[in-house]
Amino acid sequence: MALIVQKFGGTSVGDADRIRAVARRCVDTRNAGNDVVVVVSAMAGVTDRLVQLAHEISADPDPREYDVLVATGEQQTIALLAMAIQELGTPARSLTATQIRMLTDADHARARIHSIDTERLREELARGAIAVLPGFQGVTEDGDISTLGRGGSDTSAVAVAAALKADVCEIYTDVDGVLTCDPRIVPDARLIERISYDEMLEMASLGAKVLQIRSVKFGKQYGVPIHVRSAFSDREGTWVVPESEVMERLVVSGVTYNRNEAKVTIFGVADVPGIAARIFGPMSDAGLVVDVIVQNVSKDGTTDVTFTVARGDLARALEISESLAAELPARGVESDEAIAKVSVVGLGMKDHAGVAGRMFKVLANEGINIQMINTSEIKISVVLAEKYTELACRKLHAAFELGDAPVREEEA
Numbered sequence: 001m002a003l004i005v006q007k008f009g010g011t012s013v014g015d016a017d018r019i020r021a022v023a024r025r026c027v028d029t030r031n032a033g034n035d036v037v038v039v040v041s042a043m044a045g046v047t048d049r050l051v052q053l054a055h056e057i058s059a060d061p062d063p064r065e066y067d068v069l070v071a072t073g074e075q076q077t078i079a080l081l082a083m084a085i086q087e088l089g090t091p092a093r094s095l096t097a098t099q100i101r102m103l104t105d106a107d108h109a110r111a112r113i114h115s116i117d118t119e120r121l122r123e124e125l126a127r128g129a130i131a132v133l134p135g136f137q138g139v140t141e142d143g144d145i146s147t148l149g150r151g152g153s154d155t156s157a158v159a160v161a162a163a164l165k166a167d168v169c170e171i172y173t174d175v176d177g178v179l180t181c182d183p184r185i186v187p188d189a190r191l192i193e194r195i196s197y198d199e200m201l202e203m204a205s206l207g208a209k210v211l212q213i214r215s216v217k218f219g220k221q222y223g224v225p226i227h228v229r230s231a232f233s234d235r236e237g238t239w240v241v242p243e244s245e246v247m248e249r250l251v252v253s254g255v256t257y258n259r260n261e262a263k264v265t266i267f268g269v270a271d272v273p274g275i276a277a278r279i280f281g282p283m284s285d286a287g288l289v290v291d292v293i294v295q296n297v298s299k300d301g302t303t304d305v306t307f308t309v310a311r312g313d314l315a316r317a318l319e320i321s322e323s324l325a326a327e328l329p330a331r332g333v334e335s336d337e338a339i340a341k342v343s344v345v346g347l348g349m350k351d352h353a354g355v356a357g358r359m360f361k362v363l364a365n366e367g368i369n370i371q372m373i374n375t376s377e378i379k380i381s382v383v384l385a386e387k388y389t390e391l392a393c394r395k396l397h398a399a400f401e402l403g404d405a406p407v408r409e410e411e412a
């Protein structure tokens with residue numbers, strides 16, 4: 001007998017029939033002799049509508065009220081799923097974040113989970129019931145409702161699995177698992193059967209939204225095996241596991257893209273010690289996460305500094321850059337929103353040279369200009385014009401033979 005946490009995303013609980021199908025799966029898992037805790041997202045489109053409504057009322061909604069509003073989507077689904085399970089003759093109980101004391105900090109709309117009280121959950125399991133929990137939702141020490149950021153139900157599920165020391169956290173979604181690229185833009189993307197936490201962390205942080213980044217961090221920290229799989233079939237999906245349990249060490253295992261960044265350039269700043277600190281200190285004080293940074297060679301004692309931030313933070317980053325340009329001084333500030341970051345990720349890159357060269361050649365052959373480059377041990381990212389996103393992903397996916405037989409280290 002195992003303890004299984006099952007998480008169902010928005011599409012998987014998109015209407016009454018799908019909720020009934022989810023209930024069936026939960027009950028089958030329980031009838032096979034397992035304890036089952038279910039975590040659900042809001043029905044597809046509901047959170048988007050709530051966010052839009054908030055912005056129709058206020059350009060800058062109060063963070064506390066925003067969370068009270070957007071957390072309601074998940075609250076609908078827990079009740080509906082609990083009813084559907086009961087209809088099948090199995091006891092079920094919905095419990096809100098407050099009831100299980102899913103405590104978070106008070107950083108609304110991107111709160112972090114601190115602790116979960118498992119007592120209530122264990123009581124439900126002990127009486128043979130399926131516990132149904134809302135993803136995305138938390139509660140602060142003061143009893144206010146918080147939310148974990150878009151896609152946060154994954155993190156709720158893995159955190160609950162960690163707290164309960166569950167045998168597995170199953171993430172049911174609308175694709176077969178973690179694929180070599182987003183199938184919406186690369187139709188022949190292939191299922192990755194096993195992926196390490198570190199590779200998955202890179203893929204998630206570089207744009208593969210199939211898992212929220214923090215869910216992978218929790219999984220790694222607490223050793224929770226994560227099984228990402230389709231809500232619409234019984235096929236095995238992708239296991240996210242420690243590196244030692246990954247058999248295939250591919251040079252490139254996936255291609256990702258992120259269209260959610262914008263680029264800022266501050267021209268003609270003095271090339272002297274302390275400039276980077278004076279530019280990026282105020283950015284981090286303002287809570288902005290700066291991603292790729294490039295500083296040009298100094299020609300006449302001055303240099304240009306280019307960096308990217310999330311698109312939603314561009315206005316704030318420009319405000320700070322303009323005021324810095326006046327102070328430093330700098331020759332000017334420019335920005336570009338029509339960019340994308342395309343990356344290749346693979347554990348095998350650690351001890352394999354030549355991937356970057358190959359990537360740049362593929363892009364050059366398509367006449368795609370690389371604006372910025374960023375690398376780590378297991379990834380290479382390039383910033384390019386947004387209009388090339390799909391072309392770049394498809395060509396890289398094909399060049400690294402991800403759609404067909406993967407290229408192994410010794411062959412590359």
Ligand code: ADP
Binds near residue numbers: 010179
């Ligand atoms: P859910 O509502 O189940 O949480 P999401 O929409 O958050 O689902 O995540 C699943 C989606 O992630 C897929 O439909 C797919 O378009 C997208 N995606 C992006 N990159 C990948 C990838 N590498 N593998 C699988 N899916 C991906």
Ligand code: ASP
Binds near residue numbers: 136152154
């Ligand atoms: N409903 C939330 C969202 O749409 C959380 C989730 O689905 O993971 O972002």
Ligand code: MG
Binds near residue numbers: 009212
């Ligand atoms: Mg999701």
